Amino acid sequence: MTKPFAGKTLIVTAPSRQWVTADGQIDWSLRRRAFAAAESLGFAVREMGGTFEENARFAGDDARRAADFMSAMTEVDGDIVMSLRGGYGAGRLLSMLDWQRLAAGRTPLIGYSDTTALTSALLAKTGRMSWQGPTLRDLIDIDPLTEKGLKQALGLEAFDVRWTSPEAEDIHVDGTLWGGNLAVLTSLVGSEFMPDVSGGILFIEDVGEAAYRIERMLLTLEGAGILARQQAILVGDLAGVDRACGWPGDFDAKMMLDFIRRRTGLPVITGLPFGHIHAKCSLPVGRFVRLTVNEGRAHLTDAPLP
Numbered sequence: 001m002t003k004p005f006a007g008k009t010l011i012v013t014a015p016s017r018q019w020v021t022a023d024g025q026i027d028w029s030l031r032r033r034a035f036a037a038a039e040s041l042g043f044a045v046r047e048m049g050g051t052f053e054e055n056a057r058f059a060g061d062d063a064r065r066a067a068d069f070m071s072a073m074t075e076v077d078g079d080i081v082m083s084l085r086g087g088y089g090a091g092r093l094l095s096m097l098d099w100q101r102l103a104a105g106r107t108p109l110i111g112y113s114d115t116t117a118l119t120s121a122l123l124a125k126t127g128r129m130s131w132q133g134p135t136l137r138d139l140i141d142i143d144p145l146t147e148k149g150l151k152q153a154l155g156l157e158a159f160d161v162r163w164t165s166p167e168a169e170d171i172h173v174d175g176t177l178w179g180g181n182l183a184v185l186t187s188l189v190g191s192e193f194m195p196d197v198s199g200g201i202l203f204i205e206d207v208g209e210a211a212y213r214i215e216r217m218l219l220t221l222e223g224a225g226i227l228a229r230q231q232a233i234l235v236g237d238l239a240g241v242d243r244a245c246g247w248p249g250d251f252d253a254k255m256m257l258d259f260i261r262r263r264t265g266l267p268v269i270t271g272l273p274f275g276h277i278h279a280k281c282s283l284p285v286g287r288f289v290r291l292t293v294n295e296g297r298a299h300l301t302d303a304p305l306p
Contacts, residue, residue, distance in 0.1 A: 003042030004147060008154060009078035010043040011107070012136055013068045014051045014059030016114040017087030019137075026054050030137070037139040041147075048072055051084055058089045065089065066096040069118070074105045080154055083135045086113025091184065094118075094193050099125040110153050110282065111135050112205070112275070116180030121193040123178060123286040132180050132203075132274070133282030145273060149282030159289070161281045161300040165271040168293045173231045174303040177289045179203035186217040189224045198229045201291050203283060205236035205275030210244035211256040218260055232267040232291060233260070234298075237275030269298055 012035075019027040031051075038045050048068035050060035059065060072081045094117060103126035109118060110131040119130040131153040134146050151157040176197050179185065182204040188194040206214060221227050241253045261268045269291075274280045283300075290303035 003040070004151065005154070006042030008043055008080070009046060010038055011046045011048070011072045011076050011078035011081045012038075012051055012084055013048040013065075013072040013081060014084035015065050015069050015093055015118060016059070016083065016089040017057050017085055018051075018054045018059040019085060020054060020057060024054070024057075026052075033140055034136045037142065038136065041139060041142065046076055046078055048076075057087070059084060062089075062092050062096065066093040069093060070098060070101065073107055073109065074101050076107075078107055081107050081109045083109075083111030083115045085135050085137060086111065086115060086181075088114055090114045090117040091187060094121050097121075102126055103128065108153060110150070112280070113181050113207075114184060116184035117188065117193070119180060119285045120178070120185060120188055120195055123195040123197075124193050127286070129284055129286040131282050131284055134280060138278060138280065143279035145279045145281060149280065153282045153284075159284060159287070159300070159302050161273070161283070163271050163273050163298050164296055165269045165293065165298045166296040168269040168296060168298060169267055170295070171232060171267050171269075171291060171293045173201065174288065174290050174306070175199045175201045175231050177201050177203065177283060177287055177300070178285050179234070179283075180205070180285070182206045182214065182217050183209060186220050189220060189226070194226075195286075200230045201232050201234065201289065202227075202230045203234040203236060203272060203274065205238065205272075206241075207237075207239040207276040208243075209238070209241065211241050211251055211253045212244075214238060214241060214253070215256045215259065219263075222264060227264050227266065230266060232269060234272045234291075235268060235270045236272040237277045239276050267293070269293060271298070
């Protein structure tokens with residue numbers, strides 16, 4: 001078996017939840033599978049202490065998780081810091097972190113879901129770029145798309161994401177790429193941890209949120225003046241978005257997105273291969289990129305700085 005990440009060190013920290021079984025115990029079996037998968041890809045793995053702890057579903061108490069994150073990002077020698085998993089808990093740490101030290105760090109962070117609190121705050125407080133991409137579980141039977149994105153985050157390949165969006169209008173814009181889990185982003189509105197991005201390209205994903213809830217969160221961003229400063233919205237996977245539909249013609253994702261297009265006048269481009277799915281791209285939060293859509297074919301790549 002090839003080892004695409006041979007010679008790279010993966011630092012695993014757990015700012016959010018722990019992997020637990022139905023009875024609340026650490027899921028050691030899943031843990032062994034995930035860490036073995038990382039090693040089989042060639043990574044030398046360094047894990048922070050909280051990955052061994054469980055405290056009311058969290059991977060240790062807040063102080064432990066904050067200290068682990070600081071150490072992983074500023075002290076431990078490695079090539080990339082990856083979140084163990086998402087869930088909930090990262091937002092509780094934001095006021096506990098030393099942002100001046102984090103601004104001086106160089107190791108990139110990658111994760112998605114609840115990690116959005118950290119990738120957003122890094123951009124808002126320090127201007128540092130980070131990555132929305134896989135967490136450790138995604139390395140088990142890794143999909144080629146996920147592997148490709150991880151290579152891009154490590155600088156082994158150029159950033160390049162392509163997908164199809166048949167209903168999208170043609171567009172060609174350059175701007176700062178940012179976003180992540182919509183529920184987590186919305187929770188940061190009005191705080192110092194919400195990035196102030198003008199001329200941006202916003203990407204979103206979520207899981208288990210009905211169409212009306214997605215719309216409500218997008219309207220919250222609109223009401224805060226955030227959508228008016230963007231050039232486009234990229235929509236990743238919205239797993240379960242139409243589960244609440246009770247009858248044919250009930251309010252669904254398509255109706256919701258059509259309304260957001262009309263309401264904001266923004267291009268809303270669906271099909272981005274990102275979110276709570278196994279095969280996902282990796283997206284650089286805070287990077288200046290070029291978005292091109294031509295005849296339903298969408299493309300994200302680096303753009304020259306203005």
